[in-house]
Amino acid sequence: MEKLEAALAKAREMRQGALGGPEAPRSSTTKAAAPASPNWQSLPEVALPEGHAQRYRITALSGGRDAAPYDMLRSRIIRMMKEKGWSRLAVTSPEAGCGKSTVSLNLALSLARQRDLKVMLLDLDLRRPSLHRTLGHNPEKSLHEYLDGSAEFEQCAVRMGENLIVALNASASRRPSELLQSQVSRDALDAAERRWRPDVVIFDMSPMLASDDNVGFLGNVDCALLIAAAESTTLPNIDICEKEIAQLTNVLGVVLNKCRYADDSIGYDYGTYQ
Numbered sequence: 001m002e003k004l005e006a007a008l009a010k011a012r013e014m015r016q017g018a019l020g021g022p023e024a025p026r027s028s029t030t031k032a033a034a035p036a037s038p039n040w041q042s043l044p045e046v047a048l049p050e051g052h053a054q055r056y057r058i059t060a061l062s063g064g065r066d067a068a069p070y071d072m073l074r075s076r077i078i079r080m081m082k083e084k085g086w087s088r089l090a091v092t093s094p095e096a097g098c099g100k101s102t103v104s105l106n107l108a109l110s111l112a113r114q115r116d117l118k119v120m121l122l123d124l125d126l127r128r129p130s131l132h133r134t135l136g137h138n139p140e141k142s143l144h145e146y147l148d149g150s151a152e153f154e155q156c157a158v159r160m161g162e163n164l165i166v167a168l169n170a171s172a173s174r175r176p177s178e179l180l181q182s183q184v185s186r187d188a189l190d191a192a193e194r195r196w197r198p199d200v201v202i203f204d205m206s207p208m209l210a211s212d213d214n215v216g217f218l219g220n221v222d223c224a225l226l227i228a229a230a231e232s233t234t235l236p237n238i239d240i241c242e243k244e245i246a247q248l249t250n251v252l253g254v255v256l257n258k259c260r261y262a263d264d265s266i267g268y269d270y271g272t273y274q
């Protein structure tokens, strides 16, 4: 683990200056120009069905020991994002199944436990959406339909508690890559952000190495978190993806997930309790 951390740090150091990174906040929608925000309470509230928390490893619903890794991650992320004036965070990984959706939802729940933070989580894995299954809720319309202009945001969005909106897909999109790169999607995302005024927007993405969805989309976010799976993601793949992300947005960090042996002394070991 220490070797992996050291190798990543060295690779990052060597790249510094060569790749740079889009440090400045995206030129985004300003809250001042926005119309009055609708009441978040107007969205239907969902709670995790019985057994889903355990089945899908959702441990950050309330504080405590099981939520601790996500609460630590939350604190670091929010500090860095506030410092830079960023609001949009993408969560991606080199390959499928590293834990992006698990981390995205837990992180969103952890952030939303801070009373002064309004959080929006968007299921942007338009090839294999999953958050609707975790939440046990099939929305009337899908987020991809909102993005292409054929649905209202309210038709795909639900609320968890007071501070978290989750936008879901009931089905996969037939043209995810084109949609994610389109101006119409960008405008729809800007409109949702302007209207609902979240402090933080988390995008649960598809894996980097499976398609060009991320390449076409990451320019729309302020920063990204790369989730690696401890015993399956290779160091070269982490490095390739980190480099690619750094050309598109700011790399917030690498989370090493699915560690069999948690070591609290190492900063990457978030979300590793099994």
Ligand SMILES: Nc1ncnc2c1ncn2[C@@H]1O[C@H](COP(=O)(O)OP(=O)(O)OP(=O)(O)O)[C@@H](O)[C@H]1O
Pocket (backbone or CB within 6 Å): 055, 056, 057, 093, 095, 096, 097, 098, 099, 100, 101, 102, 103, 125, 128, 130, 206, 207, 257, 258, 259, 271, 272, 273, 274
């Ligand atoms: N820390 C962990 N330890 C063990 N299993 C985990 C951990 N985090 C997630 N998982 C499990 O790994 C599987 C994949 O998780 P998840 O769906 O969050 O990954 P993903 O990266 O979003 O996958 P996909 O690429 O298909 O969208 C799930 O069964 C999840 O419960």
Ligand SMILES: [Mg+2]
Pocket (backbone or CB within 6 Å): 100, 101, 102, 125, 128, 130, 204, 205
């Ligand atoms: Mg997923």
